[in-house]
Amino acid sequence: MDYQQLITGVGTSAAPAWTEVNGKILLVWKGEGTDTRLFFTLTSSATPAPTITDKYSFPTAQNLVGAMTASANPTITTMGNVAYLAYCGTSDDGICWAKYSDGTWTDLHRISFGGQNHSTNRAPSIASNGKALFLAWIDSDSGGIGWATCTDGETWGEQQQVAAGSTGGTPTTGEAPAIARSDKMSMWSGKAGRMMASTGPISPVGNGRRRRISRVGQAPDPRWPSMAMRCYGLRGRAPTPTLAFITKGS
Amino acid sequence: MQWSDQVNRYFAGTSAAPYLASTSKGPTGLMLVWKGAGSDPGIYYGPMELPPQTLTFTLPSFHISNMRSGSLLGKTESDTDYVSFGLAIVGQTPQVKTLSVGDQTGGNVNVGLNFSKVTVQDTDTVILNYAIINSSSGPSQSAAFLEKNGAQLLSAAEKAYLLALTSLSKLPFSALTPQEEGALIGAQLGGIILPGLGVVLGAIAGWFVDSVAGFLWPNCDGPVANGLYVWSGPALRALMVQNPNGHVQADDNPGVNSASGCGSNSDYQVTWQITSQ
Numbered sequence: 001m002d003y004q005q006l007i008t009g010v011g012t013s014a015a016p017a018w019t020e021v022n023g024k025i026l027l028v029w030k031g032e033g034t035d036t037r038l039f040f041t042l043t044s045s046a047t048p049a050p051t052i053t054d055k056y057s058f059p060t061a062q063n064l065v066g067a068m069t070a071s072a073n074p075t076i077t078t079m080g081n082v083a084y085l086a087y088c089g090t091s092d093d094g095i096c097w098a099k100y101s102d103g104t105w106t107d108l109h110r111i112s113f114g115g116q117n118h119s120t121n122r123a124p125s126i127a128s129n130g131k132a133l134f135l136a137w138i139d140s141d142s143g144g145i146g147w148a149t150c151t152d153g154e155t156w157g158e159q160q161q162v163a164a165g166s167t168g169g170t171p172t173t174g175e176a177p178a179i180a181r182s183d184k185m186s187m188w189s190g191k192a193g194r195m196m197a198s199t200g201p202i203s204p205v206g207n208g209r210r211r212r213i214s215r216v217g218q219a220p221d222p223r224w225p226s227m228a229m230r231c232y233g234l235r236g237r238a239p240t241p242t243l244a245f246i247t248k249g250s
Numbered sequence: 251m252q253w254s255d256q257v258n259r260y261f262a263g264t265s266a267a268p269y270l271a272s273t274s275k276g277p278t279g280l281m282l283v284w285k286g287a288g289s290d291p292g293i294y295y296g297p298m299e300l301p302p303q304t305l306t307f308t309l310p311s312f313h314i315s316n317m318r319s320g321s322l323l324g325k326t327e328s329d330t331d332y333v334s335f336g337l338a339i340v341g342q343t344p345q346v347k348t349l350s351v352g353d354q355t356g357g358n359v360n361v362g363l364n365f366s367k368v369t370v371q372d373t374d375t376v377i378l379n380y381a382i383i384n385s386s387s388g389p390s391q392s393a394a395f396l397e398k399n400g401a402q403l404l405s406a407a408e409k410a411y412l413l414a415l416t417s418l419s420k421l422p423f424s425a426l427t428p429q430e431e432g433a434l435i436g437a438q439l440g441g442i443i444l445p446g447l448g449v450v451l452g453a454i455a456g457w458f459v460d461s462v463a464g465f466l467w468p469n470c471d472g473p474v475a476n477g478l479y480v481w482s483g484p485a486l487r488a489l490m491v492q493n494p495n496g497h498v499q500a501d502d503n504p505g506v507n508s509a510s511g512c513g514s515n516s517d518y519q520v521t522w523q524i525t526s527q
Contacts, residue, residue: 003261004296011291015267018283018295025273027283032291056295073267123267197253216253224267230280242280244259244270244298 009060010041014073015123015224021083025056026100028065028074028085036090038065038074040100066105068098072123079128082153086111086126086135093119095137097126099153111135113148114158120146125179127227136179145177178227180241195222195245222247257372258484259298260491263287270298302371303487306525308364309335309380312475313519314356318384318505319470320513328353329384329474329516334396335363338404340375346400348393367527372483377407380520381458382475382503387466395465402461403454407478448501451476455506470512475503475520489524496525 007027016029025043030036039062070087077084083100094110095118110117124137132151139146142161150156195216216222222245229239262268264284273281280299286292312333319327331351338344347363370376379400385392451473458473459465481489489497498521505516 003300004294007293007295010293012285012293013266013291015264015269015285016283016293017269018271018281020271020273027293029293075269214253216256226268226270228270228272228280230272239272242270242298243253244268244282246264246268247256 005055007041007058010039010062012073015226017074017076019076019078019083021078021100022081025058026076026078026083027058028076030070030073036069036071038068038070038085038087039063040065040105065098066107068096068105068107070096075124075126077126077128077133079130079133079153084126084128084133084153086124088120088123093121093140095120095124095135111148111156113156116159118146118159125177125227127179134179136177138177147179178225178243180227180229195225195243197241197243216243216245254373257299258488260300260484260487262294262296265289300372300487302369303483303490304527305368305370305486305490306364306366306527307335307337307368307378307522308525309333309361309520309522311358311360311362311521312382313358313500313521314354314517315519316505316514316517317354317356318472318474318508318512318516320511322511325355325513327470328355329470330354330386331359331474332383332385332389332392332396333361333363334379334381334400335361335365336377336379336381336400336404337365337368338377338408339368339370340377340408344377344401344404344408346397346404348396348400350389350393370483370486372487374483375408376481376483376486377404378477378479378481378522379403379407380475380477380522381473382518382520383471383473384516385471386468387471391465395462399458399461403478407480448477448479449475449503450478451503452506454478470508472506472508474505474516475501475518477501477503477520477522486524490526494526496523498523 010029011032012029013032014030016027018025018027026040028038028040030038041058041062043056043058065085069090071090072088074085074087081101085098085100087096089096089110096110097108099106099108119140120137121140122138124135127134132149133153134147134149136145136147144161146159146161148156148159197214197216225243225245227241227243230242259282262282262284265287266285268282268284271281271283280297281295282298283293283295286294314329317325317327317329319329321327330353332348333351334346334348336344336346345365349361349363351359351361381396381400383392383396454476455473458476459467500519500521503518503520507515
């Protein structure tokens with residue numbers, strides 16, 4: 001069965017990440033063990049394989065993402081023809097980013113959120129709806145889930161906090177949050193012994209519109225969520241938020 | 251927004267976070283990439299949602315260790331056996347097939363009933379039922395009884411499944427009919443019914459014989475085998491992963507009491523199997 005494919009010639013001790021840019025799959029990952037360097041590889045074919053179980057064609061060579069280093073797994077998304085990488089820097093837990101365009105990486109260094117620096121001790125999560133970038137992370141200062149947006153690919157807005165939902169209680173997470181974004185909905189999830197997800201308008205929170213926070217699944221000890229929009233970008237299919245996570249014993 | 255039940259993504263294991271991405275590949279666009287399990291540093295990828303399974307459910311044969319029919323002289327008579335084999339996917343119309351296998355005195359009996367190339371999605375719930383009766387009511391009446399009874403039991407099991415689901419999600423559910431309640435209580439379906447149930451002959455015998463009004467059980471007539479199984483789509487996938495050449499199971503069906511003078515209780519072993527394609 002071809003339900004899993006091994007990408008030969010690469011390895012990591014953290015979670016890899018990938019995105020589709022210009023019809024190619026761009027894969028990024030942190031090095032193994034104490035190796036904090038970031039690597040990438042890109043499929044050679046501009047056309048994705050035609051069936052669900054066919055292979056992508058990854059080259060065997062791995063390449064360095066400039067001189068960038070990360071203390072945790074990277075995260076990546078695409079807006080337009082540009083891929084945006086976000087990661088937790090190694091020196092001061094700063095949230096850093098970079099962009100990949102026309103075969104070249106550009107180090108954009110530590111993100112300034114409306115002139116302010118913020119830190120995280122876990123991997124951030126980045127997503128896009130094609131019109132803006134959305135970033136979520138654990139705020140080292142408050143322990144809450146911070147988020148921010150960037151509409152021009154250059155300047156990030158001020159940090160916001162994921163607000164309390166209609167059931168009350170400010171969302172917190174002990175692990176990296178997940179984020180996905182469609183035209184109408186944003187969401188995060190985290191772990192507090194169980195997987196929770198927050199949905200609702202990304203901004204403003206108010207005007208009587210409250211986020212809804214609900215439990216996802218009944219799995220014992222769910223961990224490490226990742227979120228994406230099902231069918232996002234496919235003609236005639238409404239995007240549906242979908243969550244992947246691991247469970248105890250899996 | 252209501253989240254669906256979680257679905258186990260088979261053929262993937264990791265010791266780090268999985269990464270989900272929307273791509274233009276596959277029917278849903280969702281692809282997953284992950285680090286290998288444990289110390290495996292390999293990077294793997296695949297579709298998050300696996301293609302539906304194509305499965306064939308078969309009841310090839312049964313074995314009679316001890317007939318139901320008998321007399322004061324011992325097991326000198328014969329059982330006139332009718333077999334039903336039913337399959338339901340929750341939300342779809344149940345199917346029940348029947349077969350008359352004639353007079354039997356013991357040993358192996360070929361059946362061969364099957365549901366071929368059934369498409370099962372990971373979001374499906376599949377209910378399987380078999381029943382064998384010893385009946386002197388004739389082929390048409392016996393087959394009609396089994397078809398009606400099988401459909402009722404599958405329907406009751408489906409409602410029990412939905413009941414369990416809605417009970418978990420705290421949503422309102424429609425009440426069961428008294429007859430369905432009898433089936434559920436008899437088959438001990440009232441709680442969380444997954445995974446499968448197994449042989450339920452003893453549990454539902456009372457409901458079984460009364461389920462179709464007007465059907466008579468003279469002399470040594472009566473049920474001799476009944477099995478009921480419920481699987482989620484991923485549970486079936488796991489079963490196929492564990493048994494790549496097919497899952498074959500032989501159920502022992504210790505009989506229930508028969509009329510005075512019929513002798514010891516029957517004992518039938520029913521073999522059923524599930525294979526890919």
